[in-house]
Amino acid sequence: MIARANISISRSALRNNYRILSKKVPHLDLLPMVKADAYGHGAFYAAQSLLQEKKLYGFGVASFKEAVELRLALKNSKVPILVFSDCAPWTQEHFGLCKRYHLEPVLSEIESLLHFQSGRESTQISFHVEVNTGMNRLGVPVQSLPLLKNQPRSIFTHLADADSPNSSLTQKQMSAFQDVVEYVRWRFPETLLHFANSSAIWNHRDFPMMKEMNLARPGLSLYGVRPFESAKEDGLKRVMSFSSRVLNRIYLQKGDQVGYGGTYRCKNAKGEWVAILGAGYADGVFRSLSNQGIAYHKKKKLNFLGRVSMDLSAVQGHAKLMVGDEIFLWGDQVDPYEQALLAGTIPYEIMTRIGHRVERTYE
Numbered sequence: 001m002i003a004r005a006n007i008s009i010s011r012s013a014l015r016n017n018y019r020i021l022s023k024k025v026p027h028l029d030l031l032p033m034v035k036a037d038a039y040g041h042g043a044f045y046a047a048q049s050l051l052q053e054k055k056l057y058g059f060g061v062a063s064f065k066e067a068v069e070l071r072l073a074l075k076n077s078k079v080p081i082l083v084f085s086d087c088a089p090w091t092q093e094h095f096g097l098c099k100r101y102h103l104e105p106v107l108s109e110i111e112s113l114l115h116f117q118s119g120r121e122s123t124q125i126s127f128h129v130e131v132n133t134g135m136n137r138l139g140v141p142v143q144s145l146p147l148l149k150n151q152p153r154s155i156f157t158h159l160a161d162a163d164s165p166n167s168s169l170t171q172k173q174m175s176a177f178q179d180v181v182e183y184v185r186w187r188f189p190e191t192l193l194h195f196a197n198s199s200a201i202w203n204h205r206d207f208p209m210m211k212e213m214n215l216a217r218p219g220l221s222l223y224g225v226r227p228f229e230s231a232k233e234d235g236l237k238r239v240m241s242f243s244s245r246v247l248n249r250i251y252l253q254k255g256d257q258v259g260y261g262g263t264y265r266c267k268n269a270k271g272e273w274v275a276i277l278g279a280g281y282a283d284g285v286f287r288s289l290s291n292q293g294i295a296y297h298k299k300k301k302l303n304f305l306g307r308v309s310m311d312l313s314a315v316q317g318h319a320k321l322m323v324g325d326e327i328f329l330w331g332d333q334v335d336p337y338e339q340a341l342l343a344g345t346i347p348y349e350i351m352t353r354i355g356h357r358v359e360r361t362y363e
Helices: 011-024 035-040 043-050 064-074 092-101 110-118 142-147 168-187 198-202 208-212 336-343 347-352
Strands: 005-009 059-061 081-083 103-107 128-132 154-156 192-194 240-252 272-277 294-297 300-303 313-316 326-330 359-362
Touching: 011 043, 011 198, 035 043, 035 347, 043 064, 059 064, 064 081, 064 092, 064 103, 092 103, 103 110, 110 142, 128 142, 142 168, 168 192, 168 208, 294 336, 326 336, 336 347
Parallel strands: 005 359, 059 081, 081 103, 103 128, 128 154, 154 192
Antiparallel strands: 005 240, 240 272, 240 326, 272 313, 294 300, 294 326, 300 313
16 A cells, blocks of 8 residues: 555664764763654664664663553563653652663652652662753752762763853853762762763764763764754764655646645746645644745655645645655755754654654665
């Protein structure tokens, strides 16, 4: 059955990107983030594809639901799975899940940390602690570290502006984390340390403290999208390509309109072709791309025409564009940053909003 819309996922591209990231910080082990179904790419597929890669520490997810599903999918693998943002408030149910499925919780809220170590949990399972150095989202206060009773597997922070290593916020965070590093090296010398996301890995030369770290946490760049718009791609290959089939081709006369509300009107005196695609906002084609998104057919750029609807979109056509032809909305031919900018969002959201009815093809 020919799919109306399809995403194709490349294992070789994923592995290529992992190796590029590893070469940038060769002294660090990598903790790939596979939360949100690996940024829309398939968490099990991504994790399974990377299991045999060198310097793999484990995988990061956001919730216990994601963690349990991944552990069950990986079957007999004992690779660490860290749960980053689903441990507050800490409960005995969380402890039971960690024991049963060999999960490692991240404690990032002070009351939950204290509750966690008031029982037997902190001596029976590996755990991690996030400290808040200025992002002010998650993380225990730096000054609360003396309250730790047992050795965490790792202590880390998250940077709010790693795209800009010299910004005042980044410098403030790194200064605060330097104090954390000194304290941890003194009290818990075996505890691992990390702060680097994709942007910090890309900017590793501007982070002297990187030399003191043990891990890095690649996310967006692992999937082939440069970590910030001005970054060079440095050999990254896009893991996901999103395409849709032409369901109909229509020749408009001057004055003819397209789609709901007639927001596009043909102004060409000679008329023009329009191609109707089998993908709309229920499939992940943002409605905000109406009249301004882009698509590609055999390296020819096509503009969106009219409103994106739930199931359909319209783009520029031409005489050789036929029903059944494949049109690419992002991937190798379409820069995710360009499409995201036109949609008023960021590549992260575009990739994680793919609809469930879109066919998945895995390399």
